[in-house]
Amino acid sequence: MPKLYRTALSLCAGLLLVGAGYAHAMSLANVIDLRTQGSLDESGIANGALFYQNVDQSSGTGFIDPFLRIQDSPVEEGFNTDYRSNGQAPLDDKSDPNYTHSLKLGDLATVTKNGVDYYLFSLDIDEPNSGPLRYISLDEVKLYLASAPDLADLSSASLKWDMDGAGDAVVYLNGGALSPGNGGDDMQMLVPKSFFTGADPNSYLYFYTKMGATGNMSADNFDANASFEEWRALVGQAPPPPTIPEPTTLLLLGGGVAGIIGKRKSLIRK
Numbered sequence: 001m002p003k004l005y006r007t008a009l010s011l012c013a014g015l016l017l018v019g020a021g022y023a024h025a026m027s028l029a030n031v032i033d034l035r036t037q038g039s040l041d042e043s044g045i046a047n048g049a050l051f052y053q054n055v056d057q058s059s060g061t062g063f064i065d066p067f068l069r070i071q072d073s074p075v076e077e078g079f080n081t082d083y084r085s086n087g088q089a090p091l092d093d094k095s096d097p098n099y100t101h102s103l104k105l106g107d108l109a110t111v112t113k114n115g116v117d118y119y120l121f122s123l124d125i126d127e128p129n130s131g132p133l134r135y136i137s138l139d140e141v142k143l144y145l146a147s148a149p150d151l152a153d154l155s156s157a158s159l160k161w162d163m164d165g166a167g168d169a170v171v172y173l174n175g176g177a178l179s180p181g182n183g184g185d186d187m188q189m190l191v192p193k194s195f196f197t198g199a200d201p202n203s204y205l206y207f208y209t210k211m212g213a214t215g216n217m218s219a220d221n222f223d224a225n226a227s228f229e230e231w232r233a234l235v236g237q238a239p240p241p242p243t244i245p246e247p248t249t250l251l252l253l254g255g256g257v258a259g260i261i262g263k264r265k266s267l268i269r270k
């Protein structure tokens with residue numbers, strides 16, 4: 001075989017190999033697998049953010065504020081906002097304003113880890129405790145800023161951080177292993193504050209997320225099932241208490257009304 005022809009042939013083969021490798025790399029997501037119970041140091045990184053099973057990040061002080069609940073099946077998505085249309089929040093959001101509401105950027109607390117400042121978000125999943133439906137995927141998180149607290153969609157908001165911004169990433173979670181049911185955090189996500197450098201602390205942070213979109217991968221299924229998923233933020237000040245009246249408040253209100261009626265009666269008697 002002439003040398004030039006051989007060189008051209010090997011060049012073509014090399015390009016093919018590079019091409020195949022590139023296509024392979026494109027299709028491979030950065031998988032952060034947090035499904036194994038008890039492996040508390042299991043973690044991963046996506047576009048600068050750290051993902052952990054729920055471990056105590058004791059370097060931060062503050063209060064946990066639930067700000068976004070979503071529920072649908074097999075895929076669910078939503079973002080936090082004060083917007084309601086006929087009482088309904090957008091997408092797959094749960095509408096209770098105690099659990100789906102706006103977040104002011106300046107209210108978020110700072111967690112410092114290895115000299116880097118982060119915002120801390122935690123995720124509480126509720127998936128079946130056992131069986132083939134117990135897994136769920138966290139496919140997308142996008143953080144935006146906007147000046148209004150009640151956007152109906154994110155078309156006018158400014159994208160500041162994307163979990164997939166440095167290549168597609170996905171987190172695998174296990175409803176039966178981490179913190180079963182609602183009420184316990186399963187995962188923590190630390191997003192570097194550097195993505196928000198120079199931002200107005202009075203602007204509102206919009207947190208978009210999508211879960212369950214991985215569907216079937218290998219022999220496992222990652223659909224969203226059971227009850228809602230809830231995101232919480234570490235904030236610097238205690239969030240306002242839930243607006244649902246306590247039974248004692250209702251009793252007091254009832255007493256007040258009875259008192260007013262009693263007073264009226266006594267006035268009438270005079």
Ligand SMILES: [Ca+2]
Binds near residue numbers: 125182185
């Ligand atoms: Ca949970």
Ligand SMILES: [Ca+2]
Binds near residue numbers: 132133136221224225
């Ligand atoms: Ca599931």
Ligand SMILES: [Ca+2]
Binds near residue numbers: 163164
């Ligand atoms: Ca992704």
Ligand SMILES: [Ca+2]
Binds near residue numbers: 125225227229
């Ligand atoms: Ca669920």
